Amino acid sequence: MRKRAIRLRPVMLTMAVLAVAVALLPVGYLAIRTAEAGWDKIAAELFTVRIVRLAVTTVSLTAVVTAGCLVLAVGSAFLVVRSDLPARRLFAVLAVLPLAIPTYVAGFAWRSTFDGFEGFWAAALVLVLCSYPYAFLPVAAALVNADPAQEEVSLALGRTPWQTFTGVTLGQIRPAIAGGGLLVALYVLSDFGAVSTLRADTFTRAVFVAFDLGFDRTGALVLSTALLLLALVVLVAENATRTVGARHASLRGSRRPPTLIGLGRARWPVAVLLTATACLSLGVTAVSLVRRFAEGVSRPRGWAEVAEALGNSVVLSAAGTVLTMGLALPIGLLVARGPGRTARLLDRLTYISHALPGLVVGLSLVFFGINVAYPIYQTPWLLALGYAALFLPLGVAATAAAAAQSPPVLEQVAASLGRSPLTVLRTVTIPLLAPGLGAGAALVFLACMKELPATLLLRPTGTDTLATSLWRSTSVAAYAAAAPYAGLLVALSTIPPLVLAARAGVLQKPRKRNRS
């Protein structure tokens, strides 16, 4: 058989394999270290009642938080996008802002606000409140883009609005729900902040305890391997919910914006309910931070240092974002343009390390830096690579979604007009993907800004970011000194969610349906 005509694919494939290799660095590291541990040690760590207990807690927490996030996300997204809720755009912003709050900050705030607030359900609540935007964003975007004609057909056939919602609307946005659920589930598996401050005994907490407890690296890494297996289960489960075949956006005409559903008498009570959610997800942390700042007398060592930390945060996160999106682009394009077993496998592989705690990913990069890439060890480049290994799935998901929105026929037209594959990439593919890539970049940037354990391990010596400065101050109870860093971190982190909300279309002015 002769070679295929489109020559860009082998290049893309090579780049995608390279990107996956980066994402799999931690897996390779764990394989090496786990093998070193020896069978006896592995058996001693794994075949215990404790592991069963940890697994049950981890799985339950993941399930509860994912379910909670999906209910909250789908509910609020539907209200914000499809109902005549007052101040819809404000609620849209409030629904994405929790992304700006690191779970270690939120856990600490809840803990110090409510006496005895700890354990499984406490951690579950804080995790739901912190991570439901991961599901809200794709679901809201899908609702904005869903074809209202299908719902109208359903209503015309005599289905009630509720039957239409469950039978038609949920079906339309199912891929978004599955994708959002996957991100939330993997996030919960990897989260350390909430489970450690609120004491929920999950694998991740056990991994950190193992490091603390007698500096038991091997034990910690064996536990991490067990965590990887759980991540695989989640990935397979999500895969099972997917329908076959990528759908491309239709080119025909301009789509009608969705019509709004009148809430009637429920309008204000629903608004109050959403306000209460925002108070829980944002208010508790905000009040607690302000109070800490007011009570303490410690202060940062000078605004120059705060400014420097801010600058470092922006630069390092930006470097991480550029690298992550650069690596994500070929995978996302492959998934959207050449759906097949290879592309699918490469895509899934990037998700695996997403479930690993930052500390383990950080250590794997230390291992890589010391043994393979010594010249870039403790430089911004290795840290950027660490961010890429941690957050690649966020970029891949955004790129693939954006690529699916831009029909491949446009690229063929461009080629037929005499433009080379690279020119087509530059003048058609990338510009069309730009908003989607921007949204992915915003999400990755945000994640890099908040990341702490891997940053501590990989940053250039003497470089402080907002997150490390925050950690530095809180670790010696200098909460007031920490406040400006926390404030700046949260303030800066609110920009990406706003970009994301705008991208999802939930900030657009709605068209109101006449109520009759």
Add this chain to the structure above:
Amino acid sequence: MNALEISAAVKRFGPVTALAGVDLAVPPGTLTAVLGPSGCGKTTLLRCLAGFERLDTGDIRLNGAPVDGPRTFTSPHRRRVAIVPQEGALFPHLSVAGNIAYGLPRDHHRTTRVQDLLTLMGLDGMENRFPHHLSGGQQQRVAVARALAPRPALILLDEAFSALDAGLRADLRDDVRAALRADGATALLVTHDQAEALSTADQIAVMRAGSILQAAPPETVYQAPATPWIASFVGGAMLLPGHWTTPTTVTTALGTLPATGIHTTAPVTVMIRPEQITLSDPTPPPIPAKVIDRTYLGHSALIRLELPDATPISARVPPNHLIDLGSQVGLTVTGPCRAWPASLRDN
């Protein structure tokens, strides 16, 4: 020299043979319509011409130069073959002018060429609009202008008018044809709509199951279809069994009629177009028939009839020709018909 020459083109996808040895020549400055039912391989042919797929065997030559063959393959962007997809596929991030100029080199002729094309396609004053502000017809006009802009060796129109409503379609078809002529462009229109092919093309290539059965001017395809299948696919026809009675006449259920075709002693299949049948008073009956159904078409009406031996017959009559269902009428056949050996009945 022909602008496009395809010889013995074969393309398989696994067990499916999409192109089973296609031969076609397109003279420069003409429009050829590739006409065939869904799944006949016409889209594959178009993708091979554009370079999105490579032939398994066979050659494609553009203005004499091979672009696909055993030892050559020119990638899509070097072929100078522009496509106009079904729904236009305008670049949503570029304005009308940006879309049209996309394939043009950056020089001083660029603006002039864009202006000329805007005028040619009736898009004056729309250069700064964006695709989502255009109607379907306007989008298609921009798509054609965009394809014309770099003066490609060949323009491929992929069902380019089928997404539009009837009135708009006819207008656009005429305008596009005029524009192609004015620009001296060579074009290939892929379509499943025989009326579109008959009215637009200089040459029609009828395609079926991966092969081109006939490539000829529209009149030839209509009046002298190469096979009975073409006869019924293009324009609609009755196919009646019969046999040669003299070297110039055949006998069928409709009597003995003048005919063209290869004279044999074997049974033949005879094509009669509905417009060759005229209805008259049943007394005295030339050929008696019963009226079964009547379809009003505006410019004419189609009458379905049944001969005494139950052979179905269609007749095209003026729209004001009133007739009662179930009544008896007489039939007269005018003009010559065409006959093929009956063994070719399904070809």
Add this chain to the structure above:
Amino acid sequence: MPHAPRTLPALLAGVLLLSLAACGGEQSTSTAPSSAAATKKITVYSGRSEELVKPLLDKFTQASGITVDVRYAATAAMAAQLLEEGERSPADVFFAQDAGALGAVAKKGLFAPLPADVTSRVPETYRARSGEWVGVTARARVLVYNPGKAPEQELPASVFELTDPKWKGKVGVAPTNASFQAFVTALRVQHGEDRAKEFLAGLQANEPQIRDGNGPILEEVDAGTITVGLINHYYLGELAKERGVTPDQLTAKLHFFPGGDTGALVNVAGVGLLKKAAANADAKAFVDYLLGAEAQAYFAEQTFEYPVVAGVTGPAGVPALGELQAPDVDLNDLDELETTITLIKDSGLVP
């Protein structure tokens, strides 16, 4: 497609490009891992907080002209990083929060023995027998209590009494904390494994208030939501500093277990030289400085820890190190952590 965000990605792209350029610049000025010893510059891995250590290092640099590049991280993570880096570590010195981490690094053979003139300045109790690390400051385990909830006269004389039903649900502990582990090891050394196991089981059965650090325990005792807690003594000073008061003005008070009880264990924060710095005079000068009068006094004043070198005044508001009735436990015996960890894990105090 919304129009507003189209400009944002463009803006973002600009910022990213700029930042990439900035990153390139940063790389050239950042420490190449190999160049540390060439100039008068050393690299210190600090498991101790920057807030505490940085002012001291500035003074050291001023006095000696030696630049110090410091990495800060939690002691456990830092130890893990050092173990991962092995011989190629850029670090010259490891300044750790507790003796256990120093022991773990020493066990992998990553430390060079310190010269005798350094180690001899520190009492034997507070340094490694092999000379691979020395203590820099000492900290005592204490029972912090809220006088409103538990009057002074009712406080236990021994840490073992905390398993009494009287204290059910009232004791704050941080079992993942390294100093708690050292305390459990000391229990084993002093009283045997069975007794230690029994104590942990009793503690767990008494439904303790488990927190992930000493700081939160102290805050809650001060607020009265926890009655008593097992912490290190200097946390009181830190909290007072943050609140802008003296330690006396806080509600929470410290109780030092009397009579050599294991509950009053004295542990150290210490320092070790990585092998590559064995002959590095600048690194040795840094260790010397930490054990000098200026640094020792600084720790006493700023971090409320006990100096380990004779002749330096101890922190205010607590009994002098010499007056503490510390248990008779050799810190060198505390490096066998495996059994301790198994005990703590089996007790159910940690996940």
